[in-house]
Amino acid sequence: MPLVVQRRELTLWEQLYFPALLAGFAITLRHFFMTLFGDRRKKVTLEYPEEKWPVPRGYRGAPTLVRDQEGREKCVACQLCEFVCPPRAITIQPGELPSDAKNSKIEKFPEKFQINMLRCIYCGFCEEVCPEQAIFLQQEYSLTGYSREELIHDKQKLFELGGVMEDKIFKWKNK
Ligand code: SF4
Numbered sequence: 001m002p003l004v005v006q007r008r009e010l011t012l013w014e015q016l017y018f019p020a021l022l023a024g025f026a027i028t029l030r031h032f033f034m035t036l037f038g039d040r041r042k043k044v045t046l047e048y049p050e051e052k053w054p055v056p057r058g059y060r061g062a063p064t065l066v067r068d069q070e071g072r073e074k075c076v077a078c079q080l081c082e083f084v085c086p087p088r089a090i091t092i093q094p095g096e097l098p099s100d101a102k103n104s105k106i107e108k109f110p111e112k113f114q115i116n117m118l119r120c121i122y123c124g125f126c127e128e129v130c131p132e133q134a135i136f137l138q139q140e141y142s143l144t145g146y147s148r149e150e151l152i153h154d155k156q157k158l159f160e161l162g163g164v165m166e167d168k169i170f171k172w173k174n175k
């Protein structure tokens with residue numbers, strides 16, 4: 001059963017255009033004088049992009065790839081994130097590790113890993129599904145570029161943005 005919310009009748013004062021307009025100007029003027037003469041801690045603007053708003057814990061910014069504390073790529077190219085990504089923003093080309101490699105136990109690694117940030121909807125499914133805790137949505141929210149190609153992040157860019165994330169589980173080791 002849908003809930004119908006009755007629209008309230010506006011008063012004559014509310015129906016006039018100018019009171020609302022003047023109230024808006026009053027707020028702008030208040031902030032203007034507060035910034036000029038008031039306590040500077042109360043300023044309401046930031047010098048963006050040098051200053052940025054702090055984001056809350058768990059904020060979902062750009063997806064990135066991370067290395068563990070030994071500098072090792074955590075991704076094992078299982079392609080689960082590629083499969084689950086709703087807008088198909090992820091493209092992975094797995095490569096096979098040679099049998100004499102130090103970490104050959106893992107078998108696969110991402111030869112190519114791309115995330116198309118023009119498609120990404122910041123849903124976080126890739127982070128949730130990853131069995132290796134290799135992909136994280138971090139706090140970066142201001143990604144810009146001069147071309148569409150710049151916003152297709154390759155493996156190098158993804159690791160650059162991701163950095164190192166301490167691995168608490170560390171379920172596999174080198175041979
Ligand atoms: S955050 Fe969502 S849309 Fe973006 S890459 Fe991950 S799964 Fe795809």
Ligand code: SF4
Nearest residue numbers: 075076078079081130
């Ligand atoms: S980031 Fe995680 S889910 Fe995606 S391919 Fe690598 S290991 Fe698999």
